[in-house]
Every structure is written in C-alpha cells, then in structure tokens.
Amino acid sequence: MSVGKVNFTKAEREKLAELLWLLNWISVVTGAILLGMGLFLKVEIQTWQEVMSEQGVLFVPHMLITTGLAACGINFLGGKICLDCADTNKFLRWKLVMMPYVICTFFFTACILAGALMCYSIRSQLEESLFLGLRHSMRYYKDTDTPGRCYLKRTLDLLQIQFQCCGNTGYQDWFQVQWISSRYLDLRSMAVVDRLRNNVEGKFLMDSVPFSCCSPLSPRPCIQQQLSRPLAHFNFDQQSQHLNLWRKGCRQALLDHYTGIMQSISLIVLLIWLFELLVLTGVRYLQTAMENVIRLGDPESESEGWILENSLAETARSNFNIIKNLGKCYQVDNDPNINVPAVMAEQEIQSDQVQVQRMG
Template sequence: MAVLPIKLTKTNRDKLAQVLWVLNWISVVTGIILFSLGIFLKVEINKRQDLMAESQLQSVPNMLIAVGLIACVINFLGGKICYDCVDTNKFLRWKLVMLPYIICTFFFTLSVLVGALMCYSMHGQLEEALTFGLRDAMRYYKDTDTPGRCFLKRTVDQLQIQFQCCGNEGYRDWFQIQWVSNRYLDMSQREVVDRLRSNVEGKYLMDGVPFSCCNVNSPRPCIQYQITNNSAHFNYDYQTEELNLWMRGCRQALLDYYTNIMHSVGLTVLIIWLFELSVLTGVRYLQTSLENVLRQGDPECESDGWLLENSFVETARSNFNIIKHLGKFNQINISSNGDPNIDKPTTAHYGPDNVPPKSLPMAS
C-alpha cells in the first residue's frame, strides 16, 4: 500500500510544478544563507582562536559552508527540472534523472538536519576549548617580549574589558599565576625577593589582578592590588563588601556568547531544513504522478502520486534484499576470480595410467 497517496489532475500537476520551480529558487537563496552563516561562524571562532585550545570547533562552520554550496547547485538543478515538468514531453528527458536527484536531495536534506543538531551539541567542546585556551592565555600574559605571545596581553585585556569578566573562573585565578614580567620587578626590594623565594617554582605570586578586571561602574577607585589585605585600604573588607572587580569569569562569559550564536544559527538551519523537506516532498509527488501519467499514456488524465509506492516496512525489506543480493553477487565474483579451475573443463581420471577403457561391443 502506498504511503500518503494523493490524486493530481493535469491542472494540479502544472500548478505544483510551477510552485516547486519558485520554491527551488527560494532554496537557492537559503543555500546562500547557509553559506553566509558558516562564514560568520568561522570568523567568530577565528576572531578569538588564541583564547581557545585546539578542537573540532571548525567542523560546524565548514559543514555549513559545504552544505550551503551544495544547496545552491541542487536547488538550481531542481528549479530547471520542475520548470520542464510542466510539459510531459520534456519530462521524458528528466525521467531517468529524477529518482537519483531525489535520493541525493534526501541525503542533502539530512545533512542540513545534522548541521542544525551539531550547532546545539557543541556546548561541551566549546567549554573545554575555552577552559584550556584561557588558562594558557593567562599563563603567557606576562610574555610580552616572547615572539608569538607578545599580543596575548592585549587580547586578554580587551576580552576582560569587552565582556566585563575577570580570569578564567573568576578573579582569584590571577592569584595562582605570575602575570607580571620579571623585567618589571625591582629585585632591590626585599619584599619582591622574598616572594620569589617563598614560591617553589620561583614565581612572583600576589593577590592582585590586571587593570582590565576593574569594574568601571564602581564608585570607588579600583582596588587591584592587595585585594585580600583589609589593612592596606581605608574602610575596606573584601569578605563583606562588593569588590569593584568583574565577578564573572571569562570562560562563562565567552561560553554564553558563543552558545547564543550557536542556538541562533541552529534555529535558522532547522527552519531551512523544514523548508527543504517540504520542497523535497513536493518534488517526489510530482515525479510519481508524472510517471503514472506515462504508464497510462494520456497526458490529460488524473494520476496518483505518493511518497513511497509501498509501506515503510515493505520498502525497507525490499531494499535490504537488494543489498543482500548485491553482497552475494560480489562474493560469487570474488570466488570466481580466485579459483583458477572455475569455468574450465574438467579432465576425467580413468585409472592409474589415465587411459580410457575399451568400448564394449554392441549387442547384435
């Protein structure tokens, strides 16, 4: 039994072909949108690539770019096919192409859905990349004289100012690393030397943060050094009052930023997938109805169209049998090519001397 059958008259078939021609051209535009979304996502990731560890984040924008280009080609061809299907005689030129085209379009539509799901499933990879990337960027914050790292200080400062964040998880992350270069430390001061000697790794650690962590909305001048020393500042208690620093970590700030982008892109791709699926459904109805017209031989007759000629179970069973028979056919070919005695005449073995016995005299 056919799946979702409908009856189409000659007028309905012509209108369906015209509508699908318009929708395919709109799908070319959606392909350009997919391509543009992939480029936008790729630029956003590359913009802060120095703050992310190496991961598979580029797979999503690359897939959207590829799917967008394929969409333009497939839908351009689909528009040409649907335009010619208005005339039954012109459909004969595309009759053998229609089924492979629908199969390719089905897998393309499935790729669009996969791209949308990938946008929603990148949260874990993005969080891991930001965690390790920000940790390394903060570690090399002081290396302004090292080639390849001299720009990291500016990058981290711009990040903390723009996203109003501080550190990886919070401002206390700066307490655990040396973010001041040794060239700016006065080794003649006993306090500096004691701090360096008191650390096992010889690092100059302090309870201070870079200036970019200061909250510009705070009425009090920024306290960025000796944050945990109440006696170092007048009328100050870091445990009770709200510090004039950004409290949110940069990992969470960037994660929220990219998550919003991913969800917006994923929603757009999902809407495009639904649109492409409707176009594919219409093309399938047009193909099956026109093939039934050719079987009946009357271009003006009413014909049936369907998504599948048989039920889902029967279609799956028949396709499985076809694949199984193809596998057996390949095994036969392999065994035939591997056995040198196949398809060769056999030699009868008559005896130890390989001499045929004498023929018996015929009875009179």
C-alpha cells in the same frame, strides 16, 4: 500499499511543478543564508581563537558553509528540473536524473538537520576548549616579547574589557599565575626576592589582577593589589567590593556569548530544514506522478503520486535484500554440467553435433 498516495490531474501537476520551481528558488536564498551564517559563526569563533585550546569547534561553521553552497547548487538545478517536468516530453529528458536528485536532496536535508543539532550539542566541547585555552593564555600573559605569545596580553585585556569578565572562572585565577613580566621586577628588593623564593616554581605570585579586570562602575579608584587583605585599603567596604572588579569569569562570558549565537543559528537552520523537507516531498510527488503518466501513455489523464511505492516495512525489506545479495554470483542449481569438467562438456557437445549431422 503506497505511502502518501495522492491523485493529480494534468492542471494540478502543472501547478505543482510551477510551485516547486518557485520554492526551489526560495531555497537558493535559504542556502545563501546558511552560507552567511556559517561565515559569521566562523569569524566570531576566530576572533577569540587565541583563547581556545583547539579548533574542533570550527567544524560547525564549516559544515554550515558547505551545506549552504550545496543548497544553492542543488536547488538551482531543482528549479530547472521542476519547471521542465510540467511537460511530459521535457520530463523524459530528466526521468533518469530525478531519482538520483531526490536521493541527493534527501541526504542534503539530513545534513541540514545534523547542522542544527550540532549547534546545540557543541556547548560542552566549547566549554572545555575555552577552559583550557584561557588557562594557557593567562599563563603566558606576561610573555609580550616572546614570538607567538606577544599578542596574548592584548587579546586577554580586550576580552576582559569587552565582556566585563575577569580570569578563567573568576578574578582569583590571577592569583595562581605570574602575570607580571620578570623584566619589570626589582630583583634588588628583598620583598620581591622573598616572594620568588617562597614559591616552589620560582614564580612571582600576587593577590592582584590586571587593570582590565577593573570595573568603571567602581565608586573609588580600582583596587587591584592585596585583594585578599581588606585591611590594607583605607575605608574598604566589603559590601560594595563587587563594584570594584568584574566577578564573572571569561569562560562563562564567552560561553554565554557563543551559546546565544548558536541557539539563534540552530533555530533558523531548523526552519530551513523543515522548508527543504517540504520541497523534497513536493518533488517526490511530482516525480512519481509524471512517471505514472508515462506508464499510462496519456498526458491528459490523472495519475497517482506517492512518497513511497510500498510500505516502510516492505521498502526496508527490499532494500535489505538488495544489499544482502550484492556480490553474489548467479548460480543455476539445475544445470547438469555444473560439476562436469570443461573438456568433457566440449566432447559431449561435439558428439551431439555429429549425431545431428548424421540424422540430417
């Protein structure tokens, strides 16, 4: 039993072909949109790639870019095929191409759906990448004269100012790293020497943060040092301390930023997938309807179109049998010479020929 069987007249087949031609050209535009969104997401990720531990998250924009380019090519070809399929004679030129085209389009739409789902599922991977990358960047914040790390200070300062964040998970993270370069430390000062000696790793740790953590909303000059000692500051108000420094960690700030972008992209990609699925269904109906017209031999007659010629169970069973029988050799169980050596078989054939000649 066919799945989704529909009867088409000649006029309906022609209208379907024209409509699919138009939809395929719209799909070319949607492919360009996919390409643009992939490029945009790649640029956004690469903007802060220095504070990420790995670039595995770039797989999503690369997939969107590849899918967008494939959409432009496949739908451009689909528009040409659908326009020619309105005529029975022109359809014969594309008859052998239609089934591979439908299969390729099916896998292409599956890739679009996978791209939409990946935009949702990448959050955990992105969160771990930001956590490890920010921790690594903060550790080398002070190395402004080391090749490969000289721009980390600038990147982190811009990040904290632009996203109004501080540290990895909070401003206290700066207490655990030496973010002041050793060349700016006065080693003649006993306070500096004692602080270096008190740390097992010989680091100069302070309860202070860089200037980029300061909030411009602070009602007083920013308090950056001795943050764990409120009594060290004149007229310190613990209630209004949240106005002094950014409280949100940069990991959460960047994660919210990228999550918002990917959720918007995934919604658009999901809508594009539904549209492509509609186009694929129409192409399948047009293909089967035109093939049935050729079988009938009358271009003016009605023809049936369907999505699957048999039911889902029968189609799956037949495809499974085809795969199962791949590679098997053709054997005939009733062949009397199947176990007879070749020499004996030739002798029997020659004797049969001699007897035929004698009888003749």
